[in-house]
Amino acid sequence: MRFNGAIVKTAEKTVAIAVVEASFFAMPQNEKLAMMRKYAASLRNNPTIFMAEDADGNPQFYGRPDLINAVSDIPLTYMTWKEYEIKEDE
DSSP states (O other), X not given: OEEEEEEEEOSSOEXXXXXXXXXXXXXXXXXXXXXXHHHHHXXXXXXXXXXXXXXXXXXXXESOHHHXXXXXXXXXXXXXXXXXEOOOOO
16 A cells, blocks of 8 residues: 655654545544554654645644644645555565
8 A cells, every 4th residue: 555654854853744534533543553553664663643634625633742743833845745655464
């Protein structure tokens, strides 16, 4: 599976952001955590948060509050986005 993501280096932390569908926020907590582990492995095992856009195009984040605070004020256009791939279980 392919997804868009960014690895953002701030003064305090390096944070990975994975773009997901907005429906992610309605998933059960255990499924969210399982997805986070899979995505993090594809993002060099950096601490990872998820991002989706709401109906108005505003970003919504899910993950550790300290990681969200580290990147939430950085404009998305300043981040380098690229396509990553999750390796499927064999």
